[in-house]
Amino acid sequence: MTPVSMNPTATVALAPTVSQPQAAGPVPGLPPPLLAGTAPQDALEMMLMSLERMSQDSLAETQARIAHTRQEIREQLNEYLKKLREAIEAAKKKDDDDGLFGSVAGAVCDTIGEVVGTVVDLGVDIVTQPIDLGIAFLKNPTNPQAFFDAIQTEMSQLVSNGEVAHSVRGFVRGVGAFCGSIADFAVDMAQALGQGVLNPGSLRDSIKHGLERLWSSFETNIVQNEAFWEVVGAVTKAALIAGAAIAGGPLAVVAIGLLAVAEAEKRYGIVKDLAGAQASQWTVIVCEVAGSLLAGGIAAQTKLPGALSVIQGSAGVVQGVGAMYAGYRAIKDADEKADDLERQANIQSTLNRMHELQRLMEDLIDTLEEKSESHKTTSELGVSLVQTQSAMQAAAIMRA
Amino acid sequence: MNSSAIDSTRSSTLGLIGMNADALASELGGDINAQVAAMVMVAGREKRAQIQQSRQAEERLIQAMEDRQVKEMLQQASDIRRAGISDGFGKIASGALSVAAGSLQIEAATASTAQAAKVLEGEAACTRGYAGLADGMAGLGSAQYNEAAKRHEAGAVAADNSAAAARRRLEDLRDEARSAEEDQRSAIDFLRDINQSAAAADRAAIFQRA
Numbered sequence: 001m002t003p004v005s006m007n008p009t010a011t012v013a014l015a016p017t018v019s020q021p022q023a024a025g026p027v028p029g030l031p032p033p034l035l036a037g038t039a040p041q042d043a044l045e046m047m048l049m050s051l052e053r054m055s056q057d058s059l060a061e062t063q064a065r066i067a068h069t070r071q072e073i074r075e076q077l078n079e080y081l082k083k084l085r086e087a088i089e090a091a092k093k094k095d096d097d098d099g100l101f102g103s104v105a106g107a108v109c110d111t112i113g114e115v116v117g118t119v120v121d122l123g124v125d126i127v128t129q130p131i132d133l134g135i136a137f138l139k140n141p142t143n144p145q146a147f148f149d150a151i152q153t154e155m156s157q158l159v160s161n162g163e164v165a166h167s168v169r170g171f172v173r174g175v176g177a178f179c180g181s182i183a184d185f186a187v188d189m190a191q192a193l194g195q196g197v198l199n200p201g202s203l204r205d206s207i208k209h210g211l212e213r214l215w216s217s218f219e220t221n222i223v224q225n226e227a228f229w230e231v232v233g234a235v236t237k238a239a240l241i242a243g244a245a246i247a248g249g250p251l252a253v254v255a256i257g258l259l260a261v262a263e264a265e266k267r268y269g270i271v272k273d274l275a276g277a278q279a280s281q282w283t284v285i286v287c288e289v290a291g292s293l294l295a296g297g298i299a300a301q302t303k304l305p306g307a308l309s310v311i312q313g314s315a316g317v318v319q320g321v322g323a324m325y326a327g328y329r330a331i332k333d334a335d336e337k338a339d340d341l342e343r344q345a346n347i348q349s350t351l352n353r354m355h356e357l358q359r360l361m362e363d364l365i366d367t368l369e370e371k372s373e374s375h376k377t378t379s380e381l382g383v384s385l386v387q388t389q390s391a392m393q394a395a396a397i398m399r400a
Numbered sequence: 401m402n403s404s405a406i407d408s409t410r411s412s413t414l415g416l417i418g419m420n421a422d423a424l425a426s427e428l429g430g431d432i433n434a435q436v437a438a439m440v441m442v443a444g445r446e447k448r449a450q451i452q453q454s455r456q457a458e459e460r461l462i463q464a465m466e467d468r469q470v471k472e473m474l475q476q477a478s479d480i481r482r483a484g485i486s487d488g489f490g491k492i493a494s495g496a497l498s499v500a501a502g503s504l505q506i507e508a509a510t511a512s513t514a515q516a517a518k519v520l521e522g523e524a525a526c527t528r529g530y531a532g533l534a535d536g537m538a539g540l541g542s543a544q545y546n547e548a549a550k551r552h553e554a555g556a557v558a559a560d561n562s563a564a565a566a567r568r569r570l571e572d573l574r575d576e577a578r579s580a581e582e583d584q585r586s587a588i589d590f591l592r593d594i595n596q597s598a599a600a601a602d603r604a605a606i607f608q609r610a
Binding site for chain 2: 277281282284285288290309310313314315316317318319320321322323324325326327328329330331332333334335337338339341342344345348349352355356359366370373377380381384388391392395396398
C-alpha cells in the first residue's frame with residue numbers, strides 16, 4: 001500500500017468537501033476539477049477524495065444516462081402505441097370498406113360454409129367432364145353419334161348427379177337472385193323518379209343507394225358465386241370440345257388430346273411430381289393454348305351450329321369479366337397483405353428498439369448497482385485504512 | 401439504432417486500476433498477500449474485459465439480426481405486392497382477351513356470310529389463345545415472386561432465431577460478469593482482512609514491547 005502520513009481527521013474532512021462540487025466555479029460543459037474547492041491535508045486525504053469524487057461523478061453520470069434512457073423508452077413506447085393504433089385503424093377500415101368493389105371478406109364469411117362444400121364436391125366433376133368428353137371422342141373418332149351420346153350423358157349428369165346438380169342449383173339461384181335485384185332496382189328507380197320531381201336530392205340518394213345494393217347483389221350472387229363460375233367453365237370447355245368434335249378430322253383429335261392432357265395435369269399433377277411445379281405449369285399453359293388455338297382454328301374452318309357458337313362466346317365473355325374481377329381482387333388483396341406486413345415490420349422495428357433500450361436500461365441499472373457497491377467498498381476501505389493508521393499512531397503514543 | 405446497448409463506460413473503482421499484477425501488488429503493499437490479491441484482481445479485470453467485448457459483439461449481432469429480420473419482412477411485403485400485381489394484371493389482360501374472344505365468337509355466330517364467320521372464328525380462337533397465354537405468364541411471374549416472398553419469410557424467421565440465440569448468450573455473459581465481479585470483490589475483502597489482522601498484530605507487538 002502507498003505509504004501515507006497518518007491523519008485522523010481525514011474521515012471528517014471527506015464528507016463536507018465532496019458536497020461542494022460547484023464551489024470552484026467549473027467551466028460550463030466541462031466536468032469540475034476533482035479537487036476543486038477542497039484543501040487536502042496530505043496524500044491519503046487527497047487520494048480518498050479523488051476516489052470519492054470519481055465515484056460520485058460516475059454515479060451521477062450513470063443516473064443521468066438512466067434518466068435519458070427512460071425518456072427514450074417512453075418515446076419508443078408512444079411510437080409503438082401509435083403504430084399499433086394505426087394498424088388497428090387500418091384493419092377496422094378494411095372491415096368497413098363499402099366502396100365500389102365492397103368487402104369480400106364479409107361476404108366470403110357469410111357464404112363460406114356453402115361455397116366450400118360446393119367447390120370441393122363439384123370441382124372434381126367439372127374437371128372430369130371435359131376429360132370424359134375428350135376420352136369419349138378419342139374412343140369413337142369415326143362415330144359422331146357415339147360422341148354426341150357421351151355429351152348427352154355428361155349434360156344429363158349436370159341435373160341428375162347430386163353433386164353437379166348442386167352446382168347448377170347454385171348457378172340458378174345466383175342468377176335468379178341477381179335478376180330479382182335488377183327488378184328491385186328498376187322499381188326503386190321508377191319510384192325515385194316520381195319523387196325526384198319534387199326533391200332532386202332524394203333522387204340522387206335513391207340512385208346511389210340503389211346502385212350500391214345492385215352491386216352488392218352482383219358481387220354476392222354472381223362474382224362470388226362459385227357455382228356460377230363452375231357451370232360457366234364447364235359449359236365453355238364442353239362447347240370448345242364440341243366445336244372441335246363437330247369439325248372432325250385428325251387435328252380435332254390432337255386438339256382435344258391437348259386439352260385433355262392439360263386437364264389431366266391439373267387434376268393428377270403427373271408432370272409436377274416428375275419435373276416440378278414450373279414444368280407442370282408450362283405443360284398446362286402450352287397444352288391449353290395449343291389446344292384452344294387448334295380447336296378454335298378447326299372450328300373456324302367449319303361452320304358451327306349458331307347456338308353452340310353463341311354459348312361459347314357468351315361463356316367466354318362472362319369468364320373474361322370474372323377473370324378481370326379476380327385480377328382486380330388479386331392486386332387489392334396482395335396490396336392489403338403487403339401493407340399489413342409492412343406495418344408489422346415497422347412495429348417489429350419499434351419493438352426491437354424498445355428491447356434494445358430495455359437491455360441498455362438493465363445494464364445501466366447493473367452498472368449503478370455495481371458503482372454504488374464500489375463506492376461503498378471504497379469508503380469502507382478508506383475508513384478502515386484511516387482507523388488502522390489511527391490505531392497504530394495511538395499505540396505508538398501509548399508506548400511513548 | 402445506437403451502436404451498442406452495452407454500457408461502454410461500465411467499470412467500477414475495482415476496474416479502474418489499469419496496471420499489471422506486479423505493479424498492483426506493489427501498490428497494495430508488496431507482500432505475498434498483496435500479490436495474491438493483485439493476481440486475482442487482474443485476472444478478474446481481464447475476464448471482465450473479455451466478457452465486455454463478448455457482450456458488445458453479441459449486442460451488435462442482435463442488432464444486425466433484428467435489422468435483417470425487419471428488412472426481410474419488408475422485402476417479403478414487396479414481393480407479395482409484386483406477385484399480386486403480376487397475377488392481377490395477367491388475369492385482367494386474360495379476362496379482357498377472353499371478353500374479346502367471346503364477343504368475336506358471338507359475332508361469328510351472327511355473321512351474314514360463312515367466310516366472315518370463319519374469319520371471326522379464327523380471330524376468336526387466336527384471342528382465346530392469347531388469353532390463356534397471358535393467364536399462364538401471369539401465373540409464372542406470380543409464382544416467382546411468391547417463391548421470393550417465401551424465401552424472405554424464411555430469412556426473417558432465421559434472423560429472429562439468431563437474434564434470440566444471441567440474447568440467450570448475452571444473458572449468460574451477464575451472469576459471468578457478475579461472477580468475475582464477485583471474484584474481484586473477494587480479493588479486496590481478503591486484502592482488507594489481512595491488513596486488519598496485520599495491524600492488530602502490530603499493535604499487539606507494540607503493546608507487548610511497551
